Structure formats: C-alpha cells, structure tokens
Amino acid sequence: MFKIIKQLTSVVAMFAVLFAFSTETMAAKKSKTLENTKKRGFVRCGVSQGLPGFSNADESGNWTGIDVDVCRAVAAATLGDATKVKFTPLSAKERFTALTSGEIDILSRNTTWTLSRDADIGLTFVGVNFYDGQGFMVRKGSGIASTSEFKNGTSVCTNLGTTTELNMRDFFDSKGISYEPVVFEKADEVVAAYDAGRCDTYTTDKSGLAAQRTKLSAPDDHVVLPETISKEPLGPVVRQGDSVWEDIVRWSLNTMIEAEEYGVNSSNADMMKTSNNPAIKRLVGAEGELGAAFGLDNDWNLRIIKQVGNYGESYKRNIADTGILPDRGPNELWTKGGILYVPPAR
C-alpha cells in the first residue's frame, strides 16, 4: 500500500509540474509577453550563431550587429536599458520552433519574410531591417564572372532550412543546369567545406556572402558574382497572437529608421526635444502620448535613439565600418535613393 501512495505522489507531482507549465503558456495567450518580459527583467532574443554585421558575439560574449540592435531597441523601449537582452544563438533549423514554443520572444536572425512563413507557421513579421538578395560566391581563379557560366555538375554549398535551398532549385531548374546541393546545418560548416574545395560555389544572401567571406582562409581569392537571384527582405519576427508585443517590436525598428530620416541620433537626441518640428518632438517623446498605446511611458523612443542610435548609426557601426558592405545600396533611406520607408510615428 505504501508503494501505491508513493507512486501516486510522484504522479501528482508530475501533474503539478505540467500545470505550472500550462499557466506559463496560457499567459502568452492573453498577450502578456510584455508583462512577462518586465517581470523577467530582460528581453529574450533569438539571433544567429555568428554572422558578422548582423549578429555576432566577440570573445567576451558581447553581441553586436544590426539584428542585435533591434532587440536592444526593444529592451531600451520596454525595460529602459538596451543591455537587458538575453541572446539565444539559433540555427536556421531551430529558429521558428524556438519562437513558436515560447523559448524566445523576438527572432531577429536575418530571416526572410515570405508568405508561407508569415501565414502558415504561427509567426508574424513586423518589418524589414535589411533588404537582401541571394547571390553566389566563387573562386577568383575559376574565371567565372556570371552565373550563366555555371555548368552541369556544379556542386553548391549552402545552409539548411533557408529560402536559399528553394531559390537555388528555382534558379538551376530554370536554367536547365544539373547541380549537387551540399547542405549543412551550421554556417561555419558551410564555410569550412567551401574553403576545402568541396564545392565550386557558395550561395546564400549576398550580405551573408560578404560577411562569411571574411572567415575564409584567403578572402581575396573569392568573389561574389554580380547577379542577384531572389528578393530577401530580412526582418524581425514575433509569435502570432500578441498584437501589442508585435507593435512594440515593429515601432522600435521604425523609430530607428525614422530617427535617421529626421537626423536624430544618439548624441543629439536630448537637444531635439526643443526642436521646432513636431514630428521630431514626437520622435523623442517631447510631444504626444505615443507610448501609451503599447503600455509604455513617453520616453520609450527617446531611449531607443539614445542607447542604440538610429538605423544609419547602427548600419555604419556594424556593416559599413566592418568592411562587410560599405555601400548601403537599397538599404538607404527613401529620401536618398534607397527603399527604406517607414510609416510615420504619430
């Protein structure tokens, strides 16, 4: 009999654990990501396992990159401190499951916005922080100057679980070229395999190619081909079903871009409070009650600009100054010939 009681207690204990787990998931249902974040004291952010310029950790574990800055902006807006972020490095394969299962609250991991991802798998894309496109990298010595020179039997190294796999099939199929896809789970393994001569070409988003090129043993022996074979709008993603949190992330990103548009940056943000332009005043929290809509105070956007900087500062710090892509290309403001255009914050 004693044995039975013992068994019963263990089963009851198991149930207790399960229900504790369930209340956690129920909370998400009631759009409480923000409350949980405040209670926890940090933003849980999913990033890449190391992509210079986007999300990359240095020796002491400090994360930098434009994807990282989105999470920092959210932390500055919601918690008042851009450093209060817990970064979780994720492989392309793990990323969506980590988000939908509630392990992270923002996925900011050079992720392409596509219809099926947005509609099918319980995710919501909140915006675009980098306009990219898929390209190919080859060895300079190969003499290949354009994708039209690929021949049957070309071996192609790339990453698992990305739109890249689909794009390259579309590309090679439409050209009628047979190819050998060599698909790795981690970006570092792709680089190692390509570097060792396993593949004739390495394909991924062009920004990724530029960043990964720096990891090759002789970066100057490799060249990225001019063609772009796809549209890859990269941006942060949140779980579906928490529209307040979705708005916070979206407008944190938009604030950074709009700040650049109005010339507000981390060093002049405080002075801008006295600006004559109402749009700028709204942007630094000196006018209007913009934060109230998300349950935030009125300085949320000022903190983003002061602590993280505007989009231009972030781009310069992470991508241009590191030599990855000095030319902003489409990622320039619409007023300067690019396609960065965000709805007004009012």
Next chain:
Amino acid sequence: MNNIIKKYIPQLLAILFVVLIFGFLTMNAQTNMDNRGIDFGFGFLSQESSFDVQFSLIEYSGSDSYARAFLVGLLNTLLVSFISIIICTILGVIIGVARLSSNYLIKNSAAWYVEFFRNIPLLLQIFFWYYAALRALPMPEKADAWFGVTYMTVKGYYIPAMVWENLNVFLYCGLAAIIAIIVLRNYANRLRDTQGKQIPVLIYSVALLIVLPLLSFLIGGVSLEFEIPELKKLSKISYIYEGGISLPPELIALVLALSLYTSTFVAECVRAGIEGVSKGQKEAAASVGLTPNQVLKLVIMPQALRIIIPPTTNQYLNLTKNSSLAAAIAYPDLVLVFAGTALMQTGKAIEIVSITMLTYLTISLTIAAIMNWYNKKIEIKEK
C-alpha cells in the same frame, strides 16, 4: 476479491494516468497551436517539395512531393546504416577474436584499437573523417586512379557504373543458385543425420554461386559493360568526373566513423561471448577428437553466439540511431532532408517530428525483431 483489487487497481490507475497525461499534452499543444494559427494535418505530404537533394537512391527532383522526399531520406538512412552494420560486424569479429589471440602484438593492437575508437565521441570522429581525413584528398584533376578506373577525390569517390543488358535473367540465375544451395544444405543435413556421411557443402555452394550466373552470360544473353568516370572541366580551375557513380564524401566519412566506432563495441561483445564459453567445453571437444577448427565452429561459436547476439543487437540499434548525426556533415539522411529541410519549408514541426520518431522506432524494432528471430533460432533447444 481483495487480491484482484490489489492486482489490477494500480495497473488501471497507471493506464489512466498515462492516458490523462497524453490527453493533457495533446490538448495543451492543440490550444497553443490554435492560438498561434498553426494548422495540424498531414496534407503537406502530397505537396510539391520544391527543394533538391544531393544524393538519392531513387529518382527525385524538386517537383516531387514531400512524401517522396521522406522516402529519399529514409533510404539514405537505411543505406548508411546497412553498409555500416556490415562493416562494423566484420571488423568487430576480427578485432574481438584478435583480442583473444596469444600473439602479444595482435592482442595489444586490438586492445588499443578498441580503447581508442570507443572513447572518442562519435560526432568528433565524424568531423575528423569528413574535415581532416577526406579533405586531405586531392582535387579531381589531381587524383590518381585507384585500380585504374576509380578516383578518390575531395568531391567524392568516383567508380565505374555497371550498364546491364538482360539484368533480370542474371538476377533469376542468382536466385536459382540460392534456392539450389538451400536444397543442397537440407539434403546434406539429412544425409548426415541418416547415414552419417558428410559432403563439402561450402565448396558446392560457392561453385553454384559462380557457375549459374556465369551461365547466364554465356547462354542467357546477359552482358555487362562499365561506364568509366571521365574528367570534365567546369571552369578554369574546377573539375569533376562525369559518368559512372559518385559516392559523396559525406557518405564515406559517415560510414567510416559509424563502423569504426561501433566495431569496437561489437568486438567487445564477441570477446565476451567467446570468453563466456567455459574452458571445459573446449577441452571436452578436443578430447573427442575434433580439430581446432571444428572445435571453434561446432562447439565454441554456437554457444558464444547466444551470448554475443543480444548485446550486438543493441549496437546495431545504436548505430542506426547514431546515423542521424549525418546532418552535421551534409549527408542527406532522414533527419537532414525530412526533419530538416522539409520541416523548415512547411513549418509542420509536430507532424514531421512525430513521423520521424515513428520511423526510427519502426527501423529499430524491425532490426530488433530480426535479431530476436535469429537469437531464437540459435538458442538451446531443450529436448
């Protein structure tokens, strides 16, 4: 009455709890998926997969369905497991027997082999064979021919392909030879039991296996030609071999790592099995006049196998499950193709992961069933 309650109530409760827990977990998953707008269903299996796979045993392209992509991954998993199981068994038996050798050098090399490969994590060994060993191979244009027609390069091992004519006639001949051997064996056993005569079954069997298929070439109209891989230029500095069959380096590295690693465990099973047969058996067999070979074949091995089979089955199961580490080096197995790419493209995490789990479970249970059947066959039959 009291006894019945004591006997069944705990079991009923246990079943009830299991059902409740599963029910609760399913409901919890269902609610969460509903909240996030994720549909549950297996309809995606018939959709076009629209991604390509590097290496496949069956015809496959991006316009085939996810179900077919699943099959591609499954066959690749089975292929790598099958080859590795065979190699690790052969290696394991040799090493296991070598560990019992009276020769100091053989005994100690075998012991070192076992200790070395058994104690390094498998994933590291896979990386070693893939990145260190295979990458030391030459580029295709610099590769020397092995056996005149095969080329081991960093892009794979290229071997000639066989081009058959009337392959079915050849296969029927092979089948006929196997049936003939089974009949012969039964006949030989009967002859031994009733008249005490021995006929050299092995020699006859080998002869049958050679002669019958050979006849198919001479009079059956079967012909075999080899398509030899030829070097082809892709760009100024890159080449591949065309024609023939290419075994990707990922497959080779995986087979090497899996079979070397698992063979150490098989070797230990074999050693334990042989040492487990009491010394008296050997001495008794020798004293009735059996030759050392006969002692091993007729007395030691039949008893040792009973000890060897069950733990070796475990090793085969481990090997099959370990083959899922393939994803680390881009070998397109079930995990990489189905639980990797297909999962990512469809987002059907629960469905795909459960299919994959069920598949591994089925493979493992099948291997266990076959080995159990074999074990039953060789166990002591008490009269």
